[in-house]
Amino acid sequence: MRSRVLLAATAAMILLLQPVPARASGQVATLSRTSVKPGETIRVDGEGWTPGQLLQFVTCGEGGLTGSAACDTRAALATPVRTDGTFVVDLQIGDPPRACPCVVHIGEVLGASGEDPVDLPIILAGHASGSLPAGATQVRTLELQDYYLSGRSSAAWFGAAEHLTLTFTVRNPTTSTLVSAVLQARLDGGGDDNVYFQQKVEDLKPGESRTFHVPVDIPMFAFGRYVAHADVSGLATVTLRYNAYPWGLFLINIGGLVLIAWGVWRRFRRRRVLRDLSPADAMLPAVVRLGSLGAFLVFDDAPGARGLRRHAGAQLSLDSLRTLIGDGQSHAHGASVLDLDALGHVLARRYPRGISLLEEEKE
Missing domain, CATH: 2.60.40.10 (Immunoglobulins)
Structure with missing residues (x-):
């Protein structure tokens, strides 16, 4: 009697593990072989799945009812479903950490479509066998x-x-x-x-x-x-x-480009102003070096004139300049190097705010 019960149970298990399609909500999946050793490769075919959905294939013990803790996640494989809802996968069978009954678990990686997973029974030769945990019912939704x-x-x-x-x-x-x-x-x-x-x-x-x-x-x-x-x-x-x-970096770069464009425009505008000057005006730049005196003649609109004036700590009036260089009356005796009357006329017309003479630092 006992041998008949054992024979019937064995036959039921063999029928259960035949490579027939497994269906869940219209999904179909089959295994090319149902009796393998861990490490061997089998083919898994499927149809009726959501196109583009990423599926995971993993070998699990305890019938796949106790979650991923019973699965060999190291041998898991993920692949997307084709546009026609089919897939073909060559899966290397893993070695689950829990005892059989074992299954190949097929489920959605992200579970976006809400489709049920499929568990395909498989016999693992040489793997430990046991019974399902008491009261083990798989939770299929959260x-x-x-x-x-x-x-x-x-x-x-x-x-x-x-x-x-x-x-x-x-x-x-x-x-x-x-x-x-x-x-x-x-x-x-x-x-x-x-x-x-x-x-x-x-x-x-x-x-x-x-x-x-x-x-x-x-x-x-x-x-x-x-x-x-x-x-x-x-x-x-x-x-x-x-x-x-990073919008902040964009704003900084835009600000830098604006400054570069402004500098180019200012330089271009200055060149146009210099191009339009008369020859008499063009001979008087913002800073003039007087070699005979070892000094610079700096006009108030020269770049950095205020800082240079602070650095020199002194200013020379036009009268003082006449004293140093000489007036027009001493020109006949060779003491004067400039016609200061003409210079004063030009400077007064071009620079009505006045000028300053800064002494050059001696080396």
Whole structure:
């Protein structure tokens, strides 16, 4: 009698593990082989899935009922669904950390469409076998209650790195306890959308809510849109966008361009003024060096004239200048080097505010 019961149980298990399609909400998936060793590769085919959806394939123990803690996540494989809703994957079978019955678990990575996962039974030769945990019922949905991104700073306007926090709260609306799940986080936009954060979620009881805090680091000088994704085993998914545009750097660069343009315009305008001067005016620049006196003749509109005047600490009036150089009457005796009457006439016309003579520093 006992041998008949054992034979019947074995036959039922063989029938269960035949490569027949597994269906859930119109989704179809099949295995090329149902009896393999860990490390071997089999082909998984599917149809009826959401086009473009990213699916994860992983080998799990305990019938896949106790969450990702019973799965060999190191051998997990992710691939997108084709535009016609099909996929073909060559999957390397993993070595689950829990005893069989074992399955190939196929589920959405982010759980955006809400489709149910598919568990395909498989026999792992040489792997430990056991019974399903008592009362193990898989939780297939979680409610997302609240989520937000915090930690923004004004320094990001100038290209500084941002250390943000994604905070979200989920609730277990089912009558079963979420025995084991994994919180995963990804960041798109920086050239890398791999999982950068993982955290185990244990024993989320029916009706219980739990809040999670996920770090989100935006690199220095980031530019463009970044998208932060976080999900709890694909059951509750949160997606937040962060726009990284360092407007402060843009304003600084624009200000620098305006200053450059103003300087070029001012230089061009000065050249036009000098071009339009008469020869008599053009012979008198803003600063004139008098070699015979070892001094400079600086006009009030010369650049830096005020600072030069402070540095010299003295001014010479026109009368003092006549005394040093000589007046027009001494010109016949060779004592005068300038016609000061003519110079005074030109200076008075061009520089009505007066002039100053600054002595040159002796070496």
